[in-house]
Amino acid sequence: xxxxxxxxKLEEICSKGSSNISLNKIEDNIGEYNLYGASGLVKxxxxxxxxxxxxxxxxxxxxxxxxxIYPPKSSLVGTMQYIFxxxxxxxxxxKYLLQGLHLENFxxxxxxxxIYFKDYGKSKVPIPPxxxxxxxxxxxxxxxxxxxxxxxxxxxLDNLAQSLFYEMFGDPITNEKGWExxxxxxxxxxxxxxxxxxxxxxxxxxxxxxxxxxxxDFTQGNExxxxxxxxxxxxxxxxxxxxxxxxxxxxxxxxxKYGVIANNLFKIIPKNKEQYVFRYLVSWLSSDAFQxxxxxxxxxAALQAIKFGTIKDxxxxxxxxxxxxxxxxKIEVIEHQKELIKQSIKxxxxxxxxxxDYYFN
Numbered sequence: 001x002x003x004x005x006x007x008x009k010l011e012e013i014c015s016k017g018s019s020n021i022s023l024n025k026i027e028d029n030i031g032e033y034n035l036y037g038a039s040g041l042v043k044x045x046x047x048x049x050x051x052x053x054x055x056x057x058x059x060x061x062x063x064x065x066x067x068x069i070y071p072p073k074s075s076l077v078g079t080m081q082y083i084f085x086x087x088x089x090x091x092x093x094x095k096y097l098l099q100g101l102h103l104e105n106f107x108x109x110x111x112x113x114x115i116y117f118k119d120y121g122k123s124k125v126p127i128p129p130x131x132x133x134x135x136x137x138x139x140x141x142x143x144x145x146x147x148x149x150x151x152x153x154x155x156x157l158d159n160l161a162q163s164l165f166y167e168m169f170g171d172p173i174t175n176e177k178g179w180e181x182x183x184x185x186x187x188x189x190x191x192x193x194x195x196x197x198x199x200x201x202x203x204x205x206x207x208x209x210x211x212x213x214x215x216x217d218f219t220q221g222n223e224x225x226x227x228x229x230x231x232x233x234x235x236x237x238x239x240x241x242x243x244x245x246x247x248x249x250x251x252x253x254x255x256x257k258y259g260v261i262a263n264n265l266f267k268i269i270p271k272n273k274e275q276y277v278f279r280y281l282v283s284w285l286s287s288d289a290f291q292x293x294x295x296x297x298x299x300x301a302a303l304q305a306i307k308f309g310t311i312k313d314x315x316x317x318x319x320x321x322x323x324x325x326x327x328x329x330k331i332e333v334i335e336h337q338k339e340l341i342k343q344s345i346k347x348x349x350x351x352x353x354x355x356x357d358y359y360f361n
Contacts, residue, residue, distance in 0.1 A: 172317050194260055
């Protein structure tokens, strides 16, 4: 143990609080005080639970175990847990300490995972003097801010690519530039992914197995891969093929990985590949105009989905191949810049994680 540090149970350095706020009971409540949920800001309401800053933890459902600090005069929804530092524990230090515990490992329940303070509160944690806590927070905050700034740069490059698309091709739905238009279903073939039971999936790639691609493999780059035996090659997504999510996160575009796609994804394959450039297709499907059509035609309450027929009937503009190629060349430059930034993010994240391990493990 480091000099001057001591070990205590987590419950000795912080306390918990509960929220009784249910979204269906405050639908008509509007005000100036922020209400937060697992995905961030929910809405403004006319009351608040917490006068001072506090820590919130997702205790139920998607994102269980996620930790963050929330501002004064705000509240959390009922699926989240309030955590308050006790005297001698700095709130920023407590946040990083909780993140270092990997609270998701304490989850119980299959369909809807939960974590309970009574379980992770028993964990023995290292506590340095208050002055050293503040130093640790300054160091980790600096690394976190660098990562966030670099992620913001990635977002700016994505916005640049989107602006470039609209500048060269116009709105793909209104088609103000008068390109030839066909229905997407007349120009592309749609192939749904494969249903693979959990017991047939493996976290180890045995001979003959390929990666099993789920939505989470495209939305979270650090997700541990799963592997399956390929029963039919038509379910394989190649590196320069595109899949779209049918239900769960309808309209989300997946590409850049090789493997068998799950059955809530379907490939979109041009019938005449010589008429379309891969980068153009990706940008067209990712455009705000296309996504607005998808978002406006979803169905289902518990699980949002989009019908094949809706996708197939969307008008698909067909600009000249030479213009698509010019666009692709510009996008390649942007993608190269993004890869450099992503690599830089990985390096800073590695440093951040090593410092977290040093302080908390």
